[in-house]
Amino acid sequence: MEYQEEESTQTEENTVFTTEENIEEVLQEKKTKNADNRKKTALLLIVGYGILALATVTLFILHFSQPKNVKTIPVQTNGESQTTIITINTDSIMEHYVLVQLLRDDLEQETEKYQKELETKSIAFQTKVNNYQINLQNNVLTQTQMQNTERQLMQEKETLEALSARYTKILMDKENSVQNEIMDSLKNATKRINDAGFQADYIFAINAGSAVLYSNKLYDITDEVIKELNETYKKSTK
Numbered sequence: 001m002e003y004q005e006e007e008s009t010q011t012e013e014n015t016v017f018t019t020e021e022n023i024e025e026v027l028q029e030k031k032t033k034n035a036d037n038r039k040k041t042a043l044l045l046i047v048g049y050g051i052l053a054l055a056t057v058t059l060f061i062l063h064f065s066q067p068k069n070v071k072t073i074p075v076q077t078n079g080e081s082q083t084t085i086i087t088i089n090t091d092s093i094m095e096h097y098v099l100v101q102l103l104r105d106d107l108e109q110e111t112e113k114y115q116k117e118l119e120t121k122s123i124a125f126q127t128k129v130n131n132y133q134i135n136l137q138n139n140v141l142t143q144t145q146m147q148n149t150e151r152q153l154m155q156e157k158e159t160l161e162a163l164s165a166r167y168t169k170i171l172m173d174k175e176n177s178v179q180n181e182i183m184d185s186l187k188n189a190t191k192r193i194n195d196a197g198f199q200a201d202y203i204f205a206i207n208a209g210s211a212v213l214y215s216n217k218l219y220d221i222t223d224e225v226i227k228e229l230n231e232t233y234k235k236s237t238k
Contacts, residue, residue, distance in 0.1 A: 084200040087215045089222045091207045093186060096226045099233050103178040110174065114167040121163070125156050189228040193221060 094100050132149050135141045141149065194200050198221065206212045 083202070084198065085202045085204065086194070086198060086200045086219045086221050087204045087206050087212070088186075088190060088225055089207065089220065090186075090205045092222050093226060093229070094182075097182070097185075097229045097233075099185065099229070100182055103181065107171070107174055107178055111171055114171065118160070118164055118167065121160055125153075125160055128153060128156070185229060185232070186225070189225050189232060190221075193224050193228050 132153060135149075136146070190203055194203060204212060204215070206215055
């Protein structure tokens with residue numbers, strides 16, 4: 001009996017010892033796992049901060065790399081379809097586009113030149129007509145002189161009318177050329193602005209005499225187009 005009691009006591013002591021060893025192993029294992037978890041958490045935080053920093057830098061670059069003269073145009077929706085419409089005030093274009101005034105000045109100078117020439121010729125012709133009438137009243141011309149003078153005056157009159165018609169056509173052609181040049185510049189500048197920032201489906205030209213009774217300034221890109229027109233013209237003159 002004493003031997004059995006001693007053996008039982010040793011077994012209990014071994015069991016307690018084994019249990020303490022297991023507890024230490026479990027605690028050590030937990031410490032190891034906690035350390036690993038902390039390392040993983042720290043790594044995830046570092047990666048997360050890195051991604052956040054990269055996203056912030058990307059947004060910063062995108063913000064400051066966008067054109068400053070581009071504004072957002074809302075989209076008009078009609079059911080499932082979406083259509084973007086923007087407007088341009090051509091009256092403002094004609095007033096602020098530098099090339100318009102230069103072309104107008106050139107056309108006015110040429111018009112004034114032709115007018116002065118026709119005026120000078122008309123005055124000279126009228127002087128001849130007045131002299132002929134005076135000579136008729138004074139009865140100083142023979143029949144042959146009268147016929148020759150009238151024929152000469154008629155020829156000068158036809159020449160003067162033909163010259164007036166010729167100059168009128170020249171000025172009309174030049175005015176059409178000026179209008180076409182301005183319109184081509186306007187279309188090209190509008191297309192560049194639209195392609196760069198708006199991607200509108202339709203662009204309406206409005207003015208004081210247009211059929212458009214109202215247009216929201218929110219959809220107006222006149223200022224952007226004027227800037228593009230003048231900058232393009234300035235570059236072309238360098």
